[in-house]
Amino acid sequence: MKHLFSASLAALACALAQPVFAQEERGVPILQAPYHLPVFKNEYVTLLNVYVPPGRNTGYHTHTTDSVSVNVEEAETTNQNLGDAQPGPARRSRRGEPSFTAYSKQPARTHKASNVGTTPFHNVSFIFAYPTPGRFTPGTRAEGSGYKQIMDNERVRGWRLTLDPGQSAAPITQAAPGLRIMLDAGEIVEMVPGHPDRGMFMKVGEFYWQDAGVTRAVRNTGSTRVEFLEFELK
Amino acid sequence: MRLIVTASLAALACALAQPAAAQESVVVPVEKAPYHMPIFKNDLAMLLNVYLPPGAGKGASIYHTHSRDQLSVLVQATKMGGQDLGGQPREERVGTRGNANYTAFSKKPMTHRGENVGTTPFQNIVVALLYPEPGRFSPGLRANITGYTQLLDNERVRAWRLVLAPGQTAAAITQSAPGLRVVVDGGDLVESLPGQPDRGMHMRLGDFFWQDAGTTRAVRNSGTTTLNLVEFELK
Numbered sequence: 001m002k003h004l005f006s007a008s009l010a011a012l013a014c015a016l017a018q019p020v021f022a023q024e025e026r027g028v029p030i031l032q033a034p035y036h037l038p039v040f041k042n043e044y045v046t047l048l049n050v051y052v053p054p055g056r057n058t059g060y061h062t063h064t065t066d067s068v069s070v071n072v073e074e075a076e077t078t079n080q081n082l083g084d085a086q087p088g089p090a091r092r093s094r095r096g097e098p099s100f101t102a103y104s105k106q107p108a109r110t111h112k113a114s115n116v117g118t119t120p121f122h123n124v125s126f127i128f129a130y131p132t133p134g135r136f137t138p139g140t141r142a143e144g145s146g147y148k149q150i151m152d153n154e155r156v157r158g159w160r161l162t163l164d165p166g167q168s169a170a171p172i173t174q175a176a177p178g179l180r181i182m183l184d185a186g187e188i189v190e191m192v193p194g195h196p197d198r199g200m201f202m203k204v205g206e207f208y209w210q211d212a213g214v215t216r217a218v219r220n221t222g223s224t225r226v227e228f229l230e231f232e233l234k
Numbered sequence: 235m236r237l238i239v240t241a242s243l244a245a246l247a248c249a250l251a252q253p254a255a256a257q258e259s260v261v262v263p264v265e266k267a268p269y270h271m272p273i274f275k276n277d278l279a280m281l282l283n284v285y286l287p288p289g290a291g292k293g294a295s296i297y298h299t300h301s302r303d304q305l306s307v308l309v310q311a312t313k314m315g316g317q318d319l320g321g322q323p324r325e326e327r328v329g330t331r332g333n334a335n336y337t338a339f340s341k342k343p344m345t346h347r348g349e350n351v352g353t354t355p356f357q358n359i360v361v362a363l364l365y366p367e368p369g370r371f372s373p374g375l376r377a378n379i380t381g382y383t384q385l386l387d388n389e390r391v392r393a394w395r396l397v398l399a400p401g402q403t404a405a406a407i408t409q410s411a412p413g414l415r416v417v418v419d420g421g422d423l424v425e426s427l428p429g430q431p432d433r434g435m436h437m438r439l440g441d442f443f444w445q446d447a448g449t450t451r452a453v454r455n456s457g458t459t460t461l462n463l464v465e466f467e468l469k
Binding site: 028032033034035037038039040041042047049051052053056059120187195196198199200201202203206207208209 | 260262266267268269271272273274275276281283285286287290296355422430431433434435436437438441442443444
């Protein structure tokens with residue numbers, strides 16, 4: 001009788017636990033995934049600060065919406081798609097590597113990433129909140145400005161700016177709203193016509209929403225190399 | 235005669251210097267101030283990450299004006315100097331790390347400048363409220379929930395500090411109004427929401443997260459260090 005009672009309790013516990021386990025196993029939406037922290041959202045994007053310490057994993061989560069992601073630190077991770085028997089081979093993510101994925105045009109992707117290295121996996125991503133492009137026209141940043149174009153697709157245009165100490169980038173005009181993501185920390189001054197020069201200190205992995213309509217030049221006033229990526233939305 | 239010439243020259247020098255001095259004291263809104271970085275804004279709030287490395291702001295002539303009601307959390311403290319516009323230099327002082335403050339600048343704006351005269355960075359997370367009047371939301375209550383201590387409760391905001399030792403859990407609370415979480419001491423935590431799998435998170439000093447209303451969550455410190463978070467809900 002005692003055994004029967006214990007078995008019934010165990011069965012009940014399993015039945016109650018099943019919905020949560022089942023959800024864990026089929027994956028949660030990316031905005032609810034472990035170590036994927038939504039920092040803010042506006043009408044255009046949700047920004048995720050993805051920070052997975054060594055030895056941890058993200059659990060299965062599902063991507064359904066177009067997104068851009070930037071690795072801000074090097075890390076070694078494995079990836080396992082839902083249904084795969086094993087994770088794939090370890091892969092070293094490169095610092096500063098940006099990627100765009102049109103998840104809205106693909107079948108939903110559910111996967112789990114595991115940090116199998118000794119450094120944190122740190123990635124800053126933004127997920128589009130509006131379904132189709134065409135709201136904005138990003139600017140162009142001439143070769144001589146110092147900006148190097150790294151991405152230009154149906155949803156976003158992106159550039160990399162690297163400045164050595166004392167170096168300046170020529171003025172550009174931000175034509176569409178977007179984001180700046182820092183890769184190498186340091187001190188810069190922004191120069192906007194009609195405004196006093198503005199000093200800023202920026203750290204690795206920081207991000208800033210940037211409204212459209214600003215013309216700015218940038219000078220590295222620190223003693224270290226500064227590197228960041230900037231994106232303008234379409 | 236010599237005295238008259240000297241006096242005239244001095245008067246001329248003062249007259250010429252005046253526009254330059256006036257130009258030197260430039261005043262900008264806080265969101266355009268040096269080292270005050272707007273991270274994001276939505277229809278409710280604008281978040282500024284104020285980060286001054288040692289020496290930043292010293293001798294600067296740019297002042298900035300606070301004119302919106304604002305909350306702030308001091309996440310890195312150091313010796314700071316500064317000056318109100320038209321005033322004398324302030325006494326240098328070190329704030330208390332982790333302190334949360336609210337100031338109704340909409341009722342009494344302030345124009346000042348700050349300078350880091352210490353040897354470590356100064357970092358303050360500032361949230362300026364973009365809607366002029368309270369009354370849009372009703373924050374929840376977290377009384378008698380182990381770990382939470384209420385810090386502020388005024389016309390615009392209610393705020394709590396959550397301190398959790400390793401292994402400690404704060405029972406479930408419901409976030410009734412939108413707001414923000416600011417990390418004073420980071421670490422590992424797990425959030426538990428009804429009907430959802432537990433969710434691990436790693437948070438670092440100075441991190442911040444917008445939190446929508448409507449979530450019920452318990453929080454467990456799953457790491458090896460004490461967590462110290464400040465959470466606000468808007469009114």
